[in-house]
Amino acid sequence: MLFKGVAFRLASDLPPEAASLLQDFRLAVNKAVRASLDARVSSRNGITKLLYRTFREEHPGMYAKHIGSSFEVAAGILKNHRRRVRHGAHCGAPFVKRLMMKAENQAYRLDRTEGTIDLPVRAGCHVKLGLVVSQYHRRYLNDETLSLGSLTVLPDRVIVAFRKEVPKPIAASSVLSLDTNERSLDGIFVEGGKRGNGRCVQVEAVFPDVAKIQQRHHERRRRLQRKKAHDRRSTRVLCRREGAREHRRVDYRLHHVASAVIEFAEGHESAIVLEDLRGVRPNKSKALNQRLSLWPRRKLHQIIEYKAAWKGIPVIKVDPRYSSRRCPICGRIPDSRMGTRTEFVCECGWHLNRHINASMNLLQTAISKGLKVAGGLRFSPGAFQHDVMMILYEPAMAARSEPNGTSHIGVTP
Numbered sequence: 562m563l564f565k566g567v568a569f570r571l572a573s574d575l576p577p578e579a580a581s582l583l584q585d586f587r588l589a590v591n592k593a594v595r596a597s598l599d600a601r602v603s604s605r606n607g608i609t610k611l612l613y614r615t616f617r618e619e620h621p622g623m624y625a626k627h628i629g630s631s632f633e634v635a636a637g638i639l640k641n642h643r644r645r646v647r648h649g650a651h652c653g654a655p656f657v658k659r660l661m662m663k664a665e666n667q668a669y670r671l672d673r674t675e676g677t678i679d680l681p682v683r684a685g686c687h688v689k690l691g692l693v694v695s696q697y698h699r700r701y702l703n704d705e706t707l708s709l710g711s712l713t714v715l716p717d718r719v720i721v722a723f724r725k726e727v728p729k730p731i732a733a734s735s736v737l738s739l740d741t742n743e744r745s746l747d748g749i750f751v752e753g754g755k756r757g758n759g760r761c762v763q764v765e766a767v768f769p770d771v772a773k774i775q776q777r778h779h780e781r782r783r784r785l786q787r788k789k790a791h792d793r794r795s796t797r798v799l800c801r802r803e804g805a806r807e808h809r810r811v812d813y814r815l816h817h818v819a820s821a822v823i824e825f826a827e828g829h830e831s832a833i834v835l836e837d838l839r840g841v842r843p844n845k846s847k848a849l850n851q852r853l854s855l856w857p858r859r860k861l862h863q864i865i866e867y868k869a870a871w872k873g874i875p876v877i878k879v880d881p882r883y884s885s886r887r888c889p890i891c892g893r894i895p896d897s898r899m900g901t902r903t904e905f906v907c908e909c910g911w912h913l914n915r916h917i918n919a920s921m922n923l924l925q926t927a928i929s930k931g932l933k934v935a936g937g938l939r940f941s942p943g944a945f946q947h948d949v950m951m952i953l954y955e956p957a958m959a960a961r962s963e964p965n966g967t968s969h970i971g972v973t974p
């Protein structure tokens with residue numbers, strides 16, 4: 562099952578009954594977290610067994626299903642907490658700070674045509690929440706194949722989880738093989754079929770500003786740490802704010818790039834080949850830069866994989882070992898001193914842009930692993946040396962500039 566969270570702004574202020582429900586819910590979650598930490602239980606079932614009866618007595622007015630979902634939220638928080646502790650973080654008991662509540666799919670009703678939500682607060686008391694519905698939202702509301710998952714209510718917006726059966730993967734008739742770099746995705750696009758090698762083009766998706774944004778925010782954090790060295794609390798608050806802003810700005814750009822890739826793959830019925838970045842560890846000597854660059858690359862892959870799964874586009878992940886150093890023609894691994902910074906050169910006479918070369922190796926690995934394309938894929942690397950460059954995404958192609966906080970939340974054109 563696939564999930565997609567869609568945020569809706571509320572058409573009017575939250576009614577007072579709902580506002581107090583959010584407060585009760587937050588209280589319940591925090592209580593459940595503390596009690597479970599004391600009793601050393603962490604699963605939702607464990608928490609339910611431990612606490613349901615007492616909670617029922619303490620909150621006689623609360624809708625029973627909401628109590629259950631407060632346990633689920635608590636279990637999620639505990640899971641994150643345990644992971645942080647495992648990674649050696651020193652942190653106290655976690656708690657929810659912001660007002661929120663989560664309702665399970667049977668515990669609310671969404672009128673898809675009206676765009677209203679009916680949320681039970683307690684027996685006999687329901688509130689109606691009007692949603693701001695845009696064209697983007699209509700796509701999800703009108704799609705009958707999507708069922709509803711949980712609902713998250715926040716003071717100014719709600720997030721509806723739409724569910725979808727995993728679609729059957731499309732039969733790919735071409736391949737898009739992409740090598741992920743700090744500032745771009747470069748690769749090749751090969752069409753299958755009868756006519757010789759099919760069409761080969763180099764593709765490029767550039768996002769130069771992601772690295773710049775990260776560098777800038779990193780510098781700002783360093784400056785804050787120096788300036789506020791005497792006050793660790795405000796350093797932490799300010800740095801966290803910087804971090805959140807950086808995340809949003811980078812995320813926004815990555816989504817655009819991923820959408821461009823998916824749109825292309827969908828239009829050309831392509832399978833996508835990516836490198837598997839899971840095993841990649843940053844090199845110690847260049848630790849900082851590599852750490853900075855690895856996160857957005859992994860994130861970008863996540864977004865591409867997710868969007869692809871939603872549309873049934875096959876994604877093949879391959880081991881990137883030697884992909885940037887091997888010659889796709891003769892299989893040699895030439896001395897790293899050969900060639901230039903941008904050009905891969907081999908003793909056998911082969912030379913090509915390093916990134917394109919790497920994507921070619923990724924495609925070869927994918928083919929050797931059994932990647933099949935409708936109509937057959939005749940792939941001869943030689944055809945690429947003189948091929949045209951195709952631009953998949955450039956920042957200027959995203960017509961809208963960065964959101965400024967006044968536009969709709971969660972709406973991506």
Ligand SMILES: [Zn+2]
Pocket residue numbers: 888889890891892893907908909910911
């Ligand atoms: Zn060679």
